Amino acid sequence: MTTKDLSRQFMPLLKKFTTGEALSRVLTHTSYGTPLLFNNDKFNQYIQPPEAYRAELEPFTQLEHLRRAHCLTMTLLNIFTVFAGLPEVPIGTARRKWFRSSHLSEEERKASKVLKTLCEEFNPQSSNRGPNVSRIACRTWGCHKVQKEGEKKMMLCGPCKKKGLEFYYCSKECQIIDWKNGHKKLCGVGHHSTQGTNESDPSPTVYDYPKTGIPNPVLPFTHSPALLYQISSLLDPNEVPCDYILFNSKRAPCALLMALDPPEDRIRFHVMRRRAMSTGDQNAVYAMYKALRLWAAVSAMDIDEGLIRHQLREEYGVQINQGDESKALLASNPTKEEKESASKYIDKVLGWSSTLRTN
Numbered sequence: 063m064t065t066k067d068l069s070r071q072f073m074p075l076l077k078k079f080t081t082g083e084a085l086s087r088v089l090t091h092t093s094y095g096t097p098l099l100f101n102n103d104k105f106n107q108y109i110q111p112p113e114a115y116r117a118e119l120e121p122f123t124q125l126e127h128l129r130r131a132h133c134l135t136m137t138l139l140n141i142f143t144v145f146a147g148l149p150e151v152p153i154g155t156a157r158r159k160w161f162r163s164s165h166l167s168e169e170e171r172k173a174s175k176v177l178k179t180l181c182e183e184f185n186p187q188s189s190n191r192g193p194n195v196s197r198i199a200c201r202t203w204g205c206h207k208v209q210k211e212g213e214k215k216m217m218l219c220g221p222c223k224k225k226g227l228e229f230y231y232c233s234k235e236c237q238i239i240d241w242k243n244g245h246k247k248l249c250g251v252g253h254h255s256t257q258g259t260n261e262s263d264p265s266p267t268v269y270d271y272p273k274t275g276i277p278n279p280v281l282p283f284t285h286s287p288a289l290l291y292q293i294s295s296l297l298d299p300n301e302v303p304c305d306y307i308l309f310n311s312k313r314a315p316c317a318l319l320m321a322l323d324p325p326e327d328r329i330r331f332h333v334m335r336r337r338a339m340s341t342g343d344q345n346a347v348y349a350m351y352k353a354l355r356l357w358a359a360v361s362a363m364d365i366d367e368g369l370i371r372h373q374l375r376e377e378y379g380v381q382i383n384q385g386d387e388s389k390a391l392l393a394s395n396p397t398k399e400e401k402e403s404a405s406k407y408i409d410k411v412l413g414w415s416s417t418l419r420t421n
Contacts, residue, residue: 099127099128099130099131100130100131100134102130105130109123109126109127110123111123198215198216198228198230198287199291200216200230200231200232201231201240201284201290202231202232202236202239202240202243205232205236207232207294216230216231217230217231217233217237219237219245221249228287229245229287230287244281244284245284247281247282248281248282248284273411275296275332275336275407275412276293276296276297276339277339277340278340279340280341283340283341283342285339286377288373288376288377289339289377289378291309292306292307292377293339295307303411303412305328305331305332305335305412306335306350306354308365308369309373329401329404329405330349330353330396331349332407332408333396333400333401334346334347334350334353334393335350336400336403336404337393338350342378342379342380343393345389345392345393345394346393347374347378347382348380348382348389348390348393349390350374351370351371351374351382351386352387352390353390354374355367355387371384
C-alpha cells in the first residue's frame with residue numbers, strides 16, 4: 063500500500079475526530095517554514111506572565127507555544143504511522159539551558175534576566191535572606207491571615223522570641239485562642255520539644271480534612287510559620303486547588319503541581335502530606351521530597367531540587383540533603399483508610415488532571 067493510499071484512509075479518520083477551525087487550519091496550511099500553532103485559552107492562561115513582564119517574557123511565551131505545537135504535531139504523526147503499521151516516533155524536545163547559552167539574542171537575554179528575577183527557583187540559595195514581611199502568618203489554627211505589605215506588623219510571642227522562635231498573631235484574640243488550644247504547653251520550649259506536653263489535649267476541630275485536605279496538628283507538633291503560609295495558600299478560595307505550592311524568596315507562588323503517574327503515586331503523596339502536617343513525621347517529609355523531586359525532573363519548568371529541600375526544611379524543620387529521597391522507604395505504606403481518604407479528596411476537590419499555577 064502506498065503512502066497516497068494510506069493518506070486516503072487516514073484523512074477521513076482525521077476528519078471524524080477533528081472538527082471545526084482546527085481541522086480547516088491543518089488542511090489549508092501551506093507555509094511549511096512557519097509552525098502551525100493551535101490556540102487554547104486554558105493553555106494561554108497557564109503560561110501568561112504578569113502584565114508588567116509580558117513584553118520582556120514574550121520569547122519564553124513563544125517557546126512554550128512551539129513546544130506545545132511540537133507535541134501535538136508528533137502526536138498527529140504517530141497516529142498516522144500507527145495507522146500505517148509503522149513504528150512510532152519518540153516525542154521529545156531538547157531542554158535548552160537558557161542561562162548558560164552564549165548564543166542568546168538580545169531579546170532572550172532581557173527575558174532571561176526578568177524571568178530569573180521573577181522566579182527565583184533558578185537560584186534557591188537566594189531564598190536564605192532572612193524573614194520578610196510576606197513570610198509572616200498568624201499561627202492560630204484556622205485563621206490563615208498573612209502579613210501584607212503596608213499593614214501593621216503582627217504580634218510576636220515574647221517568650222518564644224527569646225528562644226529564637228517566631229510565632230506571630232494577627233490579634234490579641236487569636237493569641238488567646240492559640241494559648242488555650244495548647245500553646246501554653248509549648249511557649250518558650252521549642253517547636254518540636256515534648257516538654258510540658260504529657261497531658262493529652264484534643265486538637266480543636268478547625269480543619270475539616272475530607273473537605274480541605276488539611277489535618278489538625280497533633281501536639282507536641284505545631285505548624286511553623288512557613289507551613290501556615292503553605293496551608294493558607296492551599297486554602298485560598300481565589301486560587302485553583304493544587305497539591306503543593308513552591309515559592310520564591312519573596313513568597314510569591316511560582317509554580318505547581320501535579321498529576322503523578324500512576325495515580326497511586328499521587329495518592330501516596332497526599333497520604334504523606336497528611337502525616338507530615340499532622341505530626342511532623344520525618345519519614346513522610348522524605349517521601350514528599352522524593353515525589354516532588356521526581357515531578358520536578360519531568361516537569362517542563364527548570365525547578366532546582368535545592369528549592370524543594372529548602373522549603374520543606376522551612377515548613378517541617380527536617381534537614382534534607384541531596385540523595386535523601388532513599389529515606390522515603392522508611393515511611394510505612396499507606397493504610398486502606400488513608401488511601402481512601404486521599405483518593406476521595408483528590409476526586410472531589412482537585413481532580414486528576416495536571417495543575418500548573420504561576421503568578
